[in-house]
Amino acid sequence: MTNWLQISFRNMDASEAVEAKVRERAAELAKFFDRIVSCRVVIEAPHRRHEQGKIFHIRVELKVPGKEIVVKRDPSQHHAHEDIYVAVRDCFDAVRRQLEDHVRRRRGDTKAHEVPGHGRIRNLIAEQDYGFIEASDGTEVYFHRNAVANHGFDRLQVGEEVRFSLHPGEGEKGPQASAVTPLGKHHLA
DSSP states (O other), X not given: OGGGEEEXXXXXXXXXXXXXXXXXXXXXXXXXXXXXXXXXXXXXXOOTTOOSOOOOEEEEEEEETTEEEEEEEOTTTOGGGGSHHHHHHHHHHHHHHHHHHHHHHHHTOSOOOOOOEEEEEEEEEGGGTEEEEEETTSOEEEEEGGGBGGGOGGGOOTTOEEEEEEEEEEETTEEEEEEEEXXXXXXXX
């Protein structure tokens, strides 16, 4: 299992207990994702003449197909890392989060943000503070004055291109836009 794992100690003596903890955390990564190519862990104590308490540097370089994940913990940011086991835990937790993100992206599980709707103002009923958009798919979408960005309802014109977000659910007049933004002359559809 650990033929892909390399552990190095710098400015300190090797510790079997720390090495065992690193191997345990690496094994957890391998259970989550079994295609790990290599994992290099460098544990470094500050220079021996350092005056404050020992705050450990930890660096993990994890290679998997299509990605190299590098995480390092800098002692100036993490005073809790005077405990080497806390430093190892925090570093491997960060590696695990990045590995999980990579696996989700490979599976296509990443959240896709909804693309805003696009259309043209079809009808304005200014005296009653609402109008209708003809969406690019032909759907008629109701909108109220308050849904128009930057108080721009009075500047809207029939035929003007707009971008909009659909309100969840339907209102009395069918699908309803919750945000309407006029696109102007220079825009990307």
